[in-house]
Amino acid sequence: MTCDDIRARMDDYLDGQLPPAERAAVAAHLAGCATCRQEADALDGLLREARTLPRSLTPPRELWTGIEQRLAPAPAAFRRPRGLPAWAGLAAGLALMLLGAALATLWLQRGGGSFAEARARYTAATAELAQQLSDRPGTLSPDTRAVVERNLRIVDQAIGEAEAALTADQGNPALEQMLLARYEQRLGLLRRAGGAATGARES
């Protein structure tokens, strides 16, 4: 195994998630490679420290009064009344689920096609802004450019996760809304970066 192979397996190795043969191979490499061993020790130290963080912390202010004011008279009111069979609760849950699905369908029917159109609009707008920014690379300071790029990576990751979730659960209106929100955020970020570039050029 090369050092790159070891680094790719370091998390699983320290988490005890590698199969025995791979684990032995990593251990053998670490025994003979000071650089990788140093990496492993540093990460192991971090994980040990994380496990020693205090499990309990005293809140800096009194929280009970705010909780007490929100407590309903008795939680028993939310429970299945005595004598009612267990399937009654399941049936009620199923009815709620069906109602939710029906409402989601209605929502989709009402807004049919709007998601795809909105997605196309955001994609076109962000591509145009990104192009404008890359056409004038000298107008942003290196620090600002680094922040913009770091933030774009965060948003892009969120977009990737939302798209993956939507692929697995196509047509889910909540996921569609979430994805559009992420596109909107990406657009806003590029606009602000464009504004910063303009400001820098004018000053």
Add this chain to the structure above:
Amino acid sequence: MTDPVHRAQAGDPVAFRALYDAHVGRVYALCLRLSGDQAEAEEHTQDAFVRAWERLGSFRGESAFSTWLHRLTVNEVLASRRAAGRRSARVMLHEEPATLEHPASATRPVTGTAPDLAAAIAALPPGARTVFVLHDVEGYQHDEIAAMHGIAEGTSKAQLHRARRLLREALQR
């Protein structure tokens, strides 16, 4: 019936207060690490106990009450974050680019020394922070985190890798 859990399930607020006293430190610590913000953690702690009161009837004693409350708290924080995300249509970004162009108006914290681990965790991006706290501090497995967080198991692993790398950078290790 002397067990405070059973008495609270029967609607006894005094017993529920005893449960609060016994568990608030643990719940607050979890909320603080997941949110990275004191005010949010206080709010999440209150929300978690209110939700626990409402759902006490669903606690069957199959696990320890502390385990049940812990899981409920995680779900509450993550659900709240999803709702807040939908409301504000934003994910948390590192810094606003415009503030860097105008440092006089920026509100960045002044740090002369490397932050300790707790501060470094709080400064992580939310997704990475959540997975690090749940996996490396609280001991959840990736499949559990994926289920609670509504993400793929691979995403959980990638976020953990990212969190560990960022923490090592922040702590200069």
